[in-house]
Amino acid sequence: MRICAIGDPHGSLDKIKQVPLSDIDLILLTGDLGNANLKRKMAFDNIERKKQGLEEIEYTPAQKKKAFMEAYTSTMKIVKYLRRFAPIFTIFGNVESSNYDTRKQSRKIGVALPYLSNDLNAMPDVRVINNRVVNFEGIRIGGLEYFVDTNWVREFKPSDYKDRLAKAKKETDKAKQVLRWFNSLDILVCHQPPYGFLDKVTAKFAPKHWQGKHAGSQTILQYIKSKSPKYVFCSHIHEGQGMKKVGETEVYNLGVGEYKIIKF
Numbered sequence: 001m002r003i004c005a006i007g008d009p010h011g012s013l014d015k016i017k018q019v020p021l022s023d024i025d026l027i028l029l030t031g032d033l034g035n036a037n038l039k040r041k042m043a044f045d046n047i048e049r050k051k052q053g054l055e056e057i058e059y060t061p062a063q064k065k066k067a068f069m070e071a072y073t074s075t076m077k078i079v080k081y082l083r084r085f086a087p088i089f090t091i092f093g094n095v096e097s098s099n100y101d102t103r104k105q106s107r108k109i110g111v112a113l114p115y116l117s118n119d120l121n122a123m124p125d126v127r128v129i130n131n132r133v134v135n136f137e138g139i140r141i142g143g144l145e146y147f148v149d150t151n152w153v154r155e156f157k158p159s160d161y162k163d164r165l166a167k168a169k170k171e172t173d174k175a176k177q178v179l180r181w182f183n184s185l186d187i188l189v190c191h192q193p194p195y196g197f198l199d200k201v202t203a204k205f206a207p208k209h210w211q212g213k214h215a216g217s218q219t220i221l222q223y224i225k226s227k228s229p230k231y232v233f234c235s236h237i238h239e240g241q242g243m244k245k246v247g248e249t250e251v252y253n254l255g256v257g258e259y260k261i262i263k264f
Helices: 037-051 061-082 099-109 116-121 150-156 161-182 218-227
Strands: 002-006 026-029 088-090 126-128 132-136 139-144 187-190 231-234 242-246 249-253 259-263
Touching: 026 187, 037 061, 061 088, 061 099, 061 116, 088 139, 099 116, 116 126, 139 161, 150 161, 150 218, 161 218, 187 218, 218 231, 218 242
Parallel strands: 002 026, 026 088, 088 126, 139 187, 187 231, 231 249
Antiparallel strands: 002 259, 132 139, 242 249
């Protein structure tokens, strides 16, 4: 059994085409499948404006749809290419939009938007495994969708601290419940790394007050220490690419479109 785990593609089909996929039985993806350049620029521009005491830019429905469709279209291209080689299990990172969020955004901007989760699951041999355990040829694989851990809010102190912390508490409680339900796994696929491992922010595009901080999840770290899955595959903090061991667990931050092939 040969499994290929691939880090956040971010719409880079040319890079994904360099991954050797012959004789691969299963492909695992860590989320952020599509190109989110527009979405990221819009978010970081407003972060900088807040720091300067300026009002946030209110983007038009057409601009918001363009950013959404950039990510959606490039995601579909990545998955359609990869499914030629092997079945795919993927989680959602912070680029993807759930059906709930898509419906909410669509109503807000008054524009119909496609449902990514439905469209991915409709493809043969493609399955979104957000907060699910799947058994593939006897291998237990858990997929934990992206969430904002409370430790991130406390560490990075966003301007809307109280609101973000309240939301993060709900997301973190849910993630903890999911991980308790997962119990023991052979493989955990998650978006962000465990706290303190392959998670230090050094990217030039990140705000200066983020630099050097750990952006990983304490919740994921505690799960790894408690249950010791054989492998953990993640990305999110792309500059943290590499492998570290947490106890007996091999944790791989697969960066942008990098990969690891394992054998069971």
